[in-house]
Amino acid sequence: MAKVVEFVTRLDIDALADDQLAEEREDAVRRHLQTDGGALEDLVKMDMLNAALQALKPAIYRDRALRETVEKLLRRRAA
Amino acid sequence: MQTQISTAELNDCLPALHRFALQLTRNQDRACDLVQDSVERALRKAHLFDGSNLRSWLFTICRRVFLNQIRSEKARGVAVEMDDAPQSRLSSAQTQEQTMHFNDVVDAFQKLPVNDRVILSLVVIEGMKYEEAAEMLDVPVGTVRSRLSRARNRLMTMTEGENEAEEGTNLAAVV
Numbered sequence: 390m391a392k393v394v395e396f397v398t399r400l401d402i403d404a405l406a407d408d409q410l411a412e413e414r415e416d417a418v419r420r421h422l423q424t425d426g427g428a429l430e431d432l433v434k435m436d437m438l439n440a441a442l443q444a445l446k447p448a449i450y451r452d453r454a455l456r457e458t459v460e461k462l463l464r465r466r467a468a
Numbered sequence: 469m470q471t472q473i474s475t476a477e478l479n480d481c482l483p484a485l486h487r488f489a490l491q492l493t494r495n496q497d498r499a500c501d502l503v504q505d506s507v508e509r510a511l512r513k514a515h516l517f518d519g520s521n522l523r524s525w526l527f528t529i530c531r532r533v534f535l536n537q538i539r540s541e542k543a544r545g546v547a548v549e550m551d552d553a554p555q556s557r558l559s560s561a562q563t564q565e566q567t568m569h570f571n572d573v574v575d576a577f578q579k580l581p582v583n584d585r586v587i588l589s590l591v592v593i594e595g596m597k598y599e600e601a602a603e604m605l606d607v608p609v610g611t612v613r614s615r616l617s618r619a620r621n622r623l624m625t626m627t628e629g630e631n632e633a634e635e636g637t638n639l640a641a642v643v
Binding site for chain 1: 491521
């Protein structure tokens with residue numbers, strides 16, 4: 390019987406860090422993380438980066454142009 | 469006092485919180501202790517949670533608890549087993565490095581191309597789903613994911629001091 394190889398990409402790792410990994414990919418990604426130390430390291434880096442950006446939101450949004458752009462997009466979503 | 473944190477939401481955040489704690493402490497036991505302390509603190513301070521992004525809030529608490537621990541350890545000195553000493557020194561050096569890293573993130577973020585800043589703001593800071601961001605920016609979901617990945621790569625490269633952003637910074641072009 391042919392063995393099915395499940396490819397796990399960097400985008401899967403990103404999605405896991407963002408809590409947006411599709412349910413059907415979760416098992417494959419978690420299995421991959423158990424065997425690939427590099428992937429786990431990438432995941433931790435993504436977590437760290439996400440946490441830093443979220444914690445630094447007030448400082449990042451001191452950039453008025455960016456803040457206004459994001460607000461405009463969010464208003465567009467709400468409309 | 470009424471808590472604004474549900475157990476289910478908290479449980480969802482624990483794996484990521486543990487990975488974060490592990491990265492800070494570089495030690496499995498200390499990471500578990502840090503998660504425990506952070507969750508206890510979060511539950512005690514649940515009335516201060518604004519209800520927007522639990523994960524981000526927990527990470528902030530975790531970082532503060534960790535920094536407090538480091539400060540108090542520095543003040544009183546830490547008793548360690550001889551076998552633990554090299555790892556302990558390594559952990560301390562990495563912690564200082566990590567703190568500096570956080571301080572560099574804002575500077576690096578501001579140097580990113582406009583599309584990178586916007587996509588990171590929408591998805592990572594505002595917690596938007598990939599599909600929502602794709603619809604908002606009128607691009608395919610795959611494009612959102614690849615832009616996000618490139619943005620993170622650039623940011624990490626810049627915070628590691630290896631490169632500089634090269635693209636333009638015209639925010640008006642995004643909306």
